[in-house]
Amino acid sequence: MFNFDILNKQSGSRARTGIIYSSDRNVQTPELAIVATDAQLRSLPNDVLHELPSQYFIVNTYHTYTKQIIPKIEEQGGIHTYMGLKDRIIATDSGGFQVFSLGFGQKHNIGKIARERIDKKLFENKDQENPIQIAEEGVRFNFNGKELMLNPEISMDLQHKIGADIMMAFDECTSPLNSYEYTKNSMERTHRWLDRSIAAHRGFEEKQNLFGIVQGGEYQDLREESARVVGSKDVPGFAIGGSFGDFQEALGTTVGWVTSILPPEKPRHLLGIGKIRDIFAAVEQGVDLFDCVIPTREARHRMLYTKKGRLYLRKLKHLDESIDAHCKCEGCREGVTMRQLWEWFLAYDLRASTYTTLHNIQFYADLMREIRESIEMGKFDSLRNEYQTYY
Numbered sequence: 578m579f580n581f582d583i584l585n586k587q588s589g590s591r592a593r594t595g596i597i598y599s600s601d602r603n604v605q606t607p608e609l610a611i612v613a614t615d616a617q618l619r620s621l622p623n624d625v626l627h628e629l630p631s632q633y634f635i636v637n638t639y640h641t642y643t644k645q646i647i648p649k650i651e652e653q654g655g656i657h658t659y660m661g662l663k664d665r666i667i668a669t670d671s672g673g674f675q676v677f678s679l680g681f682g683q684k685h686n687i688g689k690i691a692r693e694r695i696d697k698k699l700f701e702n703k704d705q706e707n708p709i710q711i712a713e714e715g716v717r718f719n720f721n722g723k724e725l726m727l728n729p730e731i732s733m734d735l736q737h738k739i740g741a742d743i744m745m746a747f748d749e750c751t752s753p754l755n756s757y758e759y760t761k762n763s764m765e766r767t768h769r770w771l772d773r774s775i776a777a778h779r780g781f782e783e784k785q786n787l788f789g790i791v792q793g794g795e796y797q798d799l800r801e802e803s804a805r806v807v808g809s810k811d812v813p814g815f816a817i818g819g820s821f822g823d824f825q826e827a828l829g830t831t832v833g834w835v836t837s838i839l840p841p842e843k844p845r846h847l848l849g850i851g852k853i854r855d856i857f858a859a860v861e862q863g864v865d866l867f868d869c870v871i872p873t874r875e876a877r878h879r880m881l882y883t884k885k886g887r888l889y890l891r892k893l894k895h896l897d898e899s900i901d902a903h904c905k906c907e908g909c910r911e912g913v914t915m916r917q918l919w920e921w922f923l924a925y926d927l928r929a930s931t932y933t934t935l936h937n938i939q940f941y942a943d944l945m946r947e948i949r950e951s952i953e954m955g956k957f958d959s960l961r962n963e964y965q966t967y968y
């Protein structure tokens with residue numbers, strides 16, 4: 578059973594709160610998923626994940642597949658048992674993002690959002706320079722000298738074996754450097770792959786919920802066409818993938834082209850986005866779900882999130898105080914000092930990244946709760962202004 582109830586709407590924007598139900602689990606939205614790349618977090622063992630305040634998790638199909646973790650997940654009866662998260666909603670991605678990040682993105686050293694304006698002329702004729710072979714049938718790539726294949730049928734099969742609540746259709750995530758022609762052809766192929774994903778998912782609809790993915794890059798006509806095509810499919814929810822133009826402010830605009838067309842009664846997941854400014858911009862446009870590696874990865878890089886902005890532990894290592902006196906994470910409650918955290922980092926003591934990871938996860942859980950409460954109270958804009966002083 579899958580259901581999405583919209584609870585509150587913020588007037589003057591598309592921002593909304595809701596609850597997604599899947600079997601006997603639920604997640605209050607908007608919410609950000611913690612990324613468990615290969616069905617685990619690097620700094621926390623799976624048997625403590627249920628203590629985290631996050632309601633939503635996402636697992637990378639590509640990594641669990643290539644690292645041969647899927648048989649272990651199956652042995653334990655599915656991802657909820659494997660991760661010790663029986664009451665949390667878990668999603669899997671399709672592997673499509675890795676097609677991008679290990680192909681074109683790595684070749685051109687670029688992420689989903691370019692942080693400065695790009696002179697596309699410098700990248701003319703770059704569309705073909707993809708070390709990964711993408712064809713109608715699917716995607717071939719090399720892993721440790723072995724040729725592997727991903728396509729809609731294989732991706733659905735792998736995601737069925739993992740057994741998450743939410744699955745993503747197999748897609749290609751295009752780069753901000755791709756041309757209009759490339760992006761258009763890729764988007765049309767992603768639409769055909771969606772039909773194949775839906776066909777391969779038949780018989781599993783009661784157990785798992787397949788989301789279609791909107792692509793189209795930074796191009797308004799393509800984004801709108803993709804939202805119409807994908808939005809017309811009989812699936813329980815949608816995801817928005819791909820790149821979002823050549824400067825950060827474009828994200829809200831691009832997402833708005835899509836959410837103005839997608840059926841409003843179904844949930845939307847914005848893939849791989851989690852910078853605080855981007856979350857506010859996307860929630861304003863009616864996005865319900867996010868996932869991002871920022872909370873966990875930046876914790877390992879000694880970057881701490883607080884209401885007063887991002888703090889770099891190196892600059893605060895002399896302080897005999899916790900990261901944030903008001904934070905409810907384990908380290909802050911126990912009064913673990915920044916001096917102590919720094920010493921642990923220097924000594925390669927795992928407690929350092931464990932405590933910083935717990936802290937950043939708590940920060941993001943609190944942020945998303947505050948966003949939900951602000952929409953309930955009609956105060957979304959003032960919360961956004963508050964955070965934008967520092968982010």
Ligand SMILES: [Zn+2]
Binds near residue numbers: 900906907909935937
């Ligand atoms: Zn904390």
